[in-house]
Amino acid sequence: MDSGVAEPVSIDGGWDSAATLIDGRWIERRPRRAEVADRLRMETELMPWLAPQLPLDVPEPHVVASEPLVVRHALVVGEPISEPTAEHGRQLGAFLRALHTVDPAEAVRRGLQGPEEAARELAEIVERFRADVLPLVPVEHRGAARALLDTFGEFPTDTVVHGDLGPEHVLCQGTGLSGVIDFSDAHVGDGAIDLAWTLHGTPPEFATALAEEYGVTRQLHDRALLWHRLGPWYEVVHGLDNELPDDVRSGLDGVVRRLRD
Incomplete structure (x- = not known):
């Protein structure tokens, strides 16, 4: 039976993070190396404040899991x-x-x-x-x-x-x-x-x-x-x-x- 929920799709590329498209509208990112985790956490603090000051859409991630770290943001279209x-x-x-x-x-x-x-x-x-x-x-x-x-x-x-x-x-x-x-x-x-x-x-x-x-x-x-x-x-x-x-x-x-x- 079709659940109506799209399967997660791995997104190729990215030296620092592994990215997955969830339900066709969310991007989840996981650090590939320990030091990258701090950068992802930085984005969760910075981007919600920075985004309204910019004329194009940017990610506004939030933490969905801490150990191991997973952050999620709405898909930026394009x-x-x-x-x-x-x-x-x-x-x-x-x-x-x-x-x-x-x-x-x-x-x-x-x-x-x-x-x-x-x-x-x-x-x-x-x-x-x-x-x-x-x-x-x-x-x-x-x-x-x-x-x-x-x-x-x-x-x-x-x-x-x-x-x-x-x-x-x-x-x-x-x-x-x-x-x-x-x-x-x-x-x-x-x-x-x-x-x-x-x-x-x-x-x-x-x-x-x-x-x-x-x-x-x-x-x-x-x-x-x-x-x-x-x-x-x-x-x-x-x-x-x-x-x-x-x-x-x-x-x-x-x-x-x-x-x-």
Whole structure:
């Protein structure tokens, strides 16, 4: 007999959390590693306060089980952006402008990772890149790769950021954007991190419209390029940690390609 309740559907992807669609309208997330649990709990405190300040839908998770941790939020409708347009750029530019003007001190009081801890984590991952990724970079590109790593640690840490903004986290419905998901990497840091893919990994018409709507300065534009170049380094480490040689090769290809851009 048909109960009228849809079977749970596992959602592929996600380095940090395993996600399941429940009854066609709820997303449940479970941390893949112990340290991710704290990020999910942070979202349950931060997002209900943050959501009303943003012009697109975002998840507002709540805890449904503590041991092991499970959080749930209403499904944010839409599909990951695949053909960014100028209108999409304007919408995302307005979203980021709103996010980046949120009061960081109040956000920290709501559970968001503060600038000191975020800076410490960045310093740790950059040192990991030096130790484990830099030796794998082809020797002819190693000088430029080392110079890239040397720039981090000098950037502002004064803005509430999404921290992992890419096409898989920006959703569309019809001709417009419908939402932004996955705030587990949110923190108080450099606003340019959210402009990395949006300015340097998208079609010119999207990037230009976003920059105009947001009000991107030359300094932000240039720092965003450095963050964009750093992105593939995370893929290499993910591949090393999980014995995924294809990810290591893909990440290294990305490191070299973006150093040339």
